[in-house]
Amino acid sequence: MRAVVCKVVGGPERLVIEDVPVPQPAAGEVLIGVRRCGINFPDVLKLEDKYQVKPERPFIVGSEVSGVIAAVGEGVRGFAVGDRVFSSSNIGGLAGFVARPIESVRHMPEGMTFEDAASFWSNYATSYYAFKHRGDLKPGDTVLVLGAAGGVGLTAVELAKAMGARVIAACSSQEKVEIAETRGADAGVVYPRGPLDRAAQKQLSEAFKAAVGPKGADIIYDGVGGDYAEPALRAIAWEGRYLVIGFAAGEIPKIPLNLALLKSADIRGVIFGLWANQFPEASRQNGVELLDLYAAGKLKPHICARFPLDEGAKAIALLADRKATGKVIVEVS
16 A cells, blocks of 8 residues: 655655555454545654654654544454544554554544544544633633634634634734634734744734733633743733643743733643543543534534645645645545
8 A cells, every 4th residue: 555654854855655565453453444634733743753752663644534444353343344434543644544443433424524534533622622621611701712723723713612702813814814714713813923022922912912802811722832822821811721732833932920820820731632541431522522513513624735645745744834724634545
């Protein structure tokens, strides 16, 4: 089978296309014939050894897939050859087939396309965990989303709105703000490209404060980090919750903790994958609730680009260059 393989540390340009053996499902696994693979920002980080989980090389790139079960391993119950499924795991997705443990596999509901299925779990599950379990989101809360037009950012906009919040979308261009508004954002802020000096940070903080209103943001959803974190935190409400999602700006920010002190605010980390491993039943219940929202028409992945398997490196480069809005899909078969 054809696969996109990472052999050395570096950017997407160092990936290679190779013919590799079809994996065989071990006990408790299913073999999925991959139809679509969704690209996520962690796929970029893994190439450069910047992700918290570092796969051993060589490895097949791609975490999120949809497809049809081609074989089942020993002891598998609840899945059969021919089932339409989606799965999110660490690696292996940019290939004709991938073997996945059944804990990471879910049946596709009636009416869901392979594209939507390959775009669904990683980002929506992260944002839902962030708001439901870490942000304690309540109807009427004001939520400021940084990087609101990105893959995970758009899911945050959709979910916060579906959960009854007022949503402010912060993006790097007016075009991206408008995309977030089509997904439910009530207003937007355009922030400048970094790095930001102190004057630019102060100006951005004032823009955030004006957008969220005098009370401040009850929840700040930050998948950007870098020079944008402190200006956002300065716009937080009394007893607000600042959710640390990731660092798309490329730098881990240094936060003056007096800002949290002055507002009795919480800074809360959000790492969905490790939580889901520790609490699989809660994660599975979240999946049920997310699919219910999808069926009700309240969630719909926004797909900005599609690539064939042989151009998988270009798909990843689109995210690495921060040019993607929503999801990038690789059409495997």
